[in-house]
Amino acid sequence: MSHFITTHNTEGKAIFSNKLAAEQLNIPSPMGSTTILSTSHHAPCDPSTEKDIDHYDHDRTNGLPPGMICPPNGYASSILTFAPGATTPMHRTMTIDTVVCIEGVMLLQLDSGEERTMKAGDCMMQRATLVSVE
16 A cells, blocks of 8 residues: 655645655554554644654654554554454553444444444444454
8 A cells, every 4th residue: 555645845835745655564463463544743733844744754663652552642543454363352542433344344342242243334433432353
């Protein structure tokens, strides 16, 4: 997957940044892999500078701190790829996550005992809930 980032030239016109290589890096995890699409260590992001691009460069190369899916006080967009048969323990992320099933089937279990099965094309907005995935 190529990844293109826009910025502005000195005349204020939109251009494609050449600051980073276009190829994406996949960070292996016990569940599969993570591809970090964007991060910023400040929200909201200030697009008049390129600090967010610098943050993203660091985070996509080094990963985020253990147990974190986004920088404190910032944001992240990532693609999580689950290996067949992978499961997660019951966990809570203090974030609002949009989960889209691209391929396969996932069973979502909430701490209340409720369950839903996600198939390709299904979407969930996860709002700081305790959830496990199999």
